[in-house]
Amino acid sequence: MRNNASRTLALLALLLPLAASAHTGVDGGMHHGFVTGFLHPLTGADHLAAMVAVGFWSALAARRAWPDLLWAPLAFAGMLLVGALTGMAGVQLPAVEPMIAASLLVLGLLVVTRVHLPAVAAMAVVGVFAVFHGVAHGYELASEEGAALTLAGMVSATVLLHAAGIAIGWALRHANAWLPRIAGAAVLGLGATLLAQAI
Numbered sequence: 001m002r003n004n005a006s007r008t009l010a011l012l013a014l015l016l017p018l019a020a021s022a023h024t025g026v027d028g029g030m031h032h033g034f035v036t037g038f039l040h041p042l043t044g045a046d047h048l049a050a051m052v053a054v055g056f057w058s059a060l061a062a063r064r065a066w067p068d069l070l071w072a073p074l075a076f077a078g079m080l081l082v083g084a085l086t087g088m089a090g091v092q093l094p095a096v097e098p099m100i101a102a103s104l105l106v107l108g109l110l111v112v113t114r115v116h117l118p119a120v121a122a123m124a125v126v127g128v129f130a131v132f133h134g135v136a137h138g139y140e141l142a143s144e145e146g147a148a149l150t151l152a153g154m155v156s157a158t159v160l161l162h163a164a165g166i167a168i169g170w171a172l173r174h175a176n177a178w179l180p181r182i183a184g185a186a187v188l189g190l191g192a193t194l195l196a197q198a199i
Contacts, residue, residue, distance in 0.1 A: 032146030037153025040137070041161065046100050046194055047133055051076070051158050053107040053187045054126050055165025060173060060180055061116040068119070069170075073162035075123035076130040080158055083131035084151055087138020096132050096139075097198040103129030104191025111184030 041047045054076045062068035086093070093099075106125065117125065137154055141147040172179050 032141070032144050032150040034149045034153040034156075037150035038157045039153075040150070041154055041157045045190060046104060047136075048161065049187050049190055050100070050103050050107055050129070050133060051161035052165040052168070053104070053111055053184075055162035055167075056169040056180070056183065057107060057110045057114075057165075058122075058162075059166045059169025060111065060114045061122075063116060065170075069166055071119040072122045072126045073159070073166065075127040077155060077158050077162065079127040079130035080134040080137075081151070081155055083134020083136075084138040084141065084154065085134075086131070087135040087140075088142045088147060088151075089138075090142060091135075093132065093135050096136055098195060099129065099132040100136060101191050101195035101198050103132065104187050104194065106191075108184045108186070108188025108191055111187060112181050113184075114180065 041051060055073050058069050058072045106129065110125075137151070141150055144150075168183075169180070
């Protein structure tokens with residue numbers, strides 16, 4: 001009973017940030033540096049939910065702890081960096097905000113269904129979406145001093161958010177199935193809301 005209460009509280013703590021605004025303009029203009037970059041993903045519900053959901057799904061769907069837990073989070077973090085560098089270079093990608101919203105729909109659905117994908121497919125799915133999350137950050141950092149440190153902070157926060165998602169997902173692997181489904185449905189709902197706003 002006590003263990004279930006702790007898990008429920010952890011899940012609620014995960015869902016609370018979903019009430020935050022989306023990333024664009026949340027922090028009122030960035031003063032660049034590692035700490036600002038580290039905090040930046042935490043200020044946008046879309047990025048926060050996606051990063052935690054990647055780790056959460058990886059833990060729920062993993063057939064073995066190692067290395068199944070790591071493929072999708074590593075792909076997301078790596079491609080987020082690629083996307084950020086692309087955005088900083090001024091490369092314009094179409095439909096950035098709709099793709100970020102779509103990523104939440106897909107990730108929420110993956111969490112709800114706990115579907116296991118082969119490593120290459122899992123990496124490809126999250127990697128494509130991570131590029132768009134990264135590009136959104138890159139546009140914000142383009143031509144700014146201290147952008148490298150800010151980007152390093154963002155990637156560090158991404159890795160820690162993945163780790164938090166993995167920890168929560170691993171703790172809930174054998175819990176009542178409705179807990180992960182509620183979390184996935186919340187991510188899916190956020191994605192649907194953002195997609196409706198973006199189109």
